[in-house]
Structure formats: C-alpha cells, structure tokens
Amino acid sequence: MRSPAKLSMVIVMKDELIPKDLAKKYTQKEILEIEKKYLAPAVGHYYEHPVLFVEGKGALLKDSTGKEYIDLFAGICTTITGYNHPKYVATIQWQAERLVYTSSLYSTIPYAVLVKQLAEIAPRGLSHSFIVNSGSEANEAALAMVRKYTENPYIIACQRGYHGRTTLARELSSAGWRTFPEAHPPGVRFTPYGYCYRCPFGKEHPGCDLECAHYLREVIRTQTNKAIAAFIAEPIQGVGGIIQPPAEYFKIVHEIVKEYGGFYISDEVQTGFGRTGKKWWGIQHTGVEPDIITMAKGFGGGIPIAGFISRPEIAVNYTVTDSFATFGGNPLSCAAAVAVIEIIRDENYLEKAAKLGGILKKKMEELKEDHKIVGDVRGQGMMLGVELVRDQKTKEPAIQEMLMIMETCREKGLLIGKGGLDGNVIRLQPPLELTEMQIDEACTILDDAFKKTEKGL
Numbered sequence: 092m093r094s095p096a097k098l099s100m101v102i103v104m105k106d107e108l109i110p111k112d113l114a115k116k117y118t119q120k121e122i123l124e125i126e127k128k129y130l131a132p133a134v135g136h137y138y139e140h141p142v143l144f145v146e147g148k149g150a151l152l153k154d155s156t157g158k159e160y161i162d163l164f165a166g167i168c169t170t171i172t173g174y175n176h177p178k179y180v181a182t183i184q185w186q187a188e189r190l191v192y193t194s195s196l197y198s199t200i201p202y203a204v205l206v207k208q209l210a211e212i213a214p215r216g217l218s219h220s221f222i223v224n225s226g227s228e229a230n231e232a233a234l235a236m237v238r239k240y241t242e243n244p245y246i247i248a249c250q251r252g253y254h255g256r257t258t259l260a261r262e263l264s265s266a267g268w269r270t271f272p273e274a275h276p277p278g279v280r281f282t283p284y285g286y287c288y289r290c291p292f293g294k295e296h297p298g299c300d301l302e303c304a305h306y307l308r309e310v311i312r313t314q315t316n317k318a319i320a321a322f323i324a325e326p327i328q329g330v331g332g333i334i335q336p337p338a339e340y341f342k343i344v345h346e347i348v349k350e351y352g353g354f355y356i357s358d359e360v361q362t363g364f365g366r367t368g369k370k371w372w373g374i375q376h377t378g379v380e381p382d383i384i385t386m387a388k389g390f391g392g393g394i395p396i397a398g399f400i401s402r403p404e405i406a407v408n409y410t411v412t413d414s415f416a417t418f419g420g421n422p423l424s425c426a427a428a429v430a431v432i433e434i435i436r437d438e439n440y441l442e443k444a445a446k447l448g449g450i451l452k453k454k455m456e457e458l459k460e461d462h463k464i465v466g467d468v469r470g471q472g473m474m475l476g477v478e479l480v481r482d483q484k485t486k487e488p489a490i491q492e493m494l495m496i497m498e499t500c501r502e503k504g505l506l507i508g509k510g511g512l513d514g515n516v517i518r519l520q521p522p523l524e525l526t527e528m529q530i531d532e533a534c535t536i537l538d539d540a541f542k543k544t545e546k547g548l
C-alpha cells in the first residue's frame with residue numbers, strides 16, 4: 092500500500108522547477124524564427140508583425156516588449172472571465188496539485204460537479220451533458236446522437252454559419268472556410284440565415300415576412316425525405332460576421348423543424364456563458380427552447396473544454412459504445428469550467444455583459460454617424476459586429492481597409508477580431524471582465540483608425 096502522506100503531498104511552486112526553455116526570455120523575432128522552422132503553416136497569425144504575448148490581466152495583454160493592449164476579442168471570444176482571474180488561477184493550481192488527469196473510465200469530482208452546474212444554468216428541459224475538448228467535437232457528438240436517435244441522416248445548417256473544422260463540422264460551415272475540394276457528406280443541407288444588412292431575398296425587415304426563415308420549409312421539402320434529424324444554428328453568427336437575425340427568425344424556424352420531426356441544436360460556442368447579456372445562452376433571447384446546446388470557447392475560460400447538454404430522452408440513447416474522448420471531462424478542464432461558472436454567477440457577469448455591451452454598442456453607433464466606412468453595427472451584449480464598407484450605397488466590402496484598421500489598432504494597443512465571408516467585419520467579443528475606461532480608450536483608438544483609413548477611400 093502507498094503511504095497516504097505521499098499522495099496528499101502538495102507541490103510547492105518553485106521557479107527552478109520550471110523547464111528552462113519555457114522560463115527563458117525570448118524576443119518576438121526569436122519566436123517567429125522557431126515557428127517558421129517548426130510550425131505547420133496551417134497556423135497563421137493576425138498582423139503584418141505578429142505580436143508575442145507573455146502575460147494577461149483582466150482585459151489587458153502584455154507583449155514581450157512590455158507594451159499593453161486592450162483585448163476586445165478575448166483571444167477568440169474565449170477568455171470570458173478575463174486573463175488570470177484570481178479565482179480561476181487558484182482553482183486550476185489547486186486542481187493541478189491534486190489530479191490533472193484521469194479518464195472518464197473513472198469518476199472524478201470535477202466532472203460530476205460540472206455537469207450538475209451545467210444542468211442548473213441550462214434552459215428548461217436540458218439536463219444531460221457530455222464533455223469533450225473542442226467545439227467541433229461537441230457538434231460532431233451532438234449530431235451523431237441525433238442521427239442515431241432519429242435514424243435520419245439530414246442535418247440542416249445555416250448559410251454563413253461556422254461549426255468547426257473536423258470533417259462534418261467543416262462541411263456544415265459556410266463562413267468561407269471551404270478551401271480544398273471535398274465531397275459534401277451525405278445529409279447536409281443549407282438554409283438562409285437572417286442577415287438583414289444583406290438580405291438574401293433583397294427585402295427589408297420588418298416588411299419582409301421573414302422569407303429567410305420560411306425558406307427552410309422549401310429546403311426540407313425539396314432536399315430531404317421530408318423528415319430531418321436536426322437543425323443547427325448559432326443564435327448570433329460569430330465567424331460569419333456577428334450576424335443576428337430578428338428573434339422571430341428563430342421562432343419560425345423552430346416551428347418548421349418540429350413539423351418535420353427534427354431536433355433544434357443551438358451552437359452556443361460563441362454566444363454561451365453570458366456573452367449576450369442577462370441570460371446564460373443566446374437562444375434564450377429568442378423564445379425558442381432548444382433540444383440541445385453545444386458549447387466551448389468561454390466554457391473553460393481558456394482551458395480546452397467543450398460539450399453538449401441535451402434533453403434526457405435524446406441523451407439516453409447515446410451510450411458508452413457510441414462515443415469516447417480521452418481528454419473529455421478531465422479533472423483539470425472541468426475544475427476550470429466550474430470556476431468560470433462560479434465567477435460569472437458571483438460577479439454578476441450576465442448583468443455586466445448587458446450593461447457594458449450596451450455602452451460599447453452605443454459608442455459604435457456614434458462612430459457609424461461619424462464614419463462613412465461603417466456600414467452596419469449589430470449584435471447584443473458583448474458580441475458586437477461593425478461591418479465595414481467602401482460605399483454605403485453599394486455596400487462593397489472594405490476588405491483592405493479592415494486590415495489597415497486592424498494594424499492601426501494594434502499599433503495603438505487595441506486588439507479586435509475579424510469576421511464575415513469577406514473579412515470586412517470587426518468582431519468585438521471582449522472578456523466580460525472589462526471596464527468602462529477601457530471601452531472609452533478602445534473607442535478613441537477605433538475612431539482614429541477609421542479616420543486614418545478613410546483618408547485613403
């Protein structure tokens with residue numbers, strides 16, 4: 092028998108225990124050289140001169156030269172509780188000292204605590220979770236589950252949506268990522284999304300009768316056997332360019348999905364965990380009760396974790412022989428996710444996201460008044476989009492200008508995201524741990540960047 096004293100030993104953090112190569116001070120140039128030599132070019136960075144970040148605190152990042160940046164993109168919509176929140180760091184350290192990994196072949200406390208908490212914050216009726224490592228994997232798992240349950244192959248996804256990069260998730264995505272030829276996997280169909288700024292039917296809301304939503308019936312009737320396994324959609328498209336349909340879009344689509352026997356999957360990889368303000372999930376703003384929610388990104392606050400939560404009657408059919416993930420539900424990631432949920436609850440982030448998001452959106456709308464390059468401002472809570480155009484009438488996407496604006500912002504210490512089929516939408520998806528002063532500073536920088544870029548228009 093092992094001595095209990097050994098098992099309960101707590102490791103004291105000592106600098107000399109850290110691998111020397113990690114603790115060394117590198118310049119940005121040195122790191123870029125290593126990357127060039129050893130990294131597959133499938134990894135690409137933002138900016139002409141990519142930044143090397145070494146530290147973060149709240150919504151601020153510090154680069155290797157000591158320069159600070161306000162991060163309005165949270166990595167990619169991920170560090171929802173900000174960088175290095177004390178409770179988050181303490182929980183990860185605490186768990187790491189006890190048990191980083193064992194598989195879900197065994198019970199662990201963090202996995203059980205996490206799924207219980209997820210059921211508490213999920214919309215009504217959703218109670219059974221399955222935990223994996225990435226958003227793509229979560230979507231694949233949810234889709235496999237509904238296909239098995241319905242014995243139907245048809246999945247309907249939305250145009251300009253994004254659901255990940257594994258085989259099926261990539262094929263369900265149409266946000267401009269299909270870069271090499273692949274045959275469509277059988278059963279995937281697309282329907283229009285409610286993109287009012289560029290309505291696919293050339294109409295204007297509210298006088299349009301939501302043709303984009305009703306079109307789903309046409310897709311199902313002409314391209315399936317008049318029954319579907321599921322419809323999957325983001326409540327606000329992220330990668331596609333922060334596109335938010337009117338709430339009725341979701342109600343109409345949900346009704347049609349039910350008429351044809353399908354399940355409604357809300358992909359909340361970006362919209363989950365309070366990002367849209369006041370509610371835990373984006374779909375809760377639409378009046379639709381989903382059958383399954385998939386989640387990732389903010390879920391772990393930066394530590395990889397993803398999963399789905401489902402109605403029990405669907406989940407019960409998805410059994411131990413159907414799926415497995417070596418790292419899925421590992422104690423370290425689950426503990427981090429528990430800390431994220433607690434921070435969001437204890438620090439009232441749902442209200443904070445609504446309040447600060449409202450302030451940020453109002454400021455963006457003011458910038459729209461002053462700048463002809465801003466075609467549209469949209470989104471909700473801390474998930475906002477600013478679509479840039481070369482001409483307000485033709486709505487020609489301002490693609491090069493977007494890159495210039497990003498570079499100017501970087502020079503002045505502001506990080507923003509890029510999205511949309513043409514890469515002309517500024518994505519503002521900051522940590523919920525943001526201050527009003529940071530918002531003011533960020534808006535001044537954006538104002539300057541718009542001015543500078545417009546001179547060349």
Ligand SMILES: Cc1ncc(COP(=O)(O)O)c(C=O)c1O
Pocket residue numbers: 224225226227228230253254255256325329330358359360361387388397
């Ligand atoms: C809405 C949505 N779903 C799924 C994914 C895939 O997540 P991951 O990159 O963790 O596989 C993403 C990633 O950006 C996403 O935005």
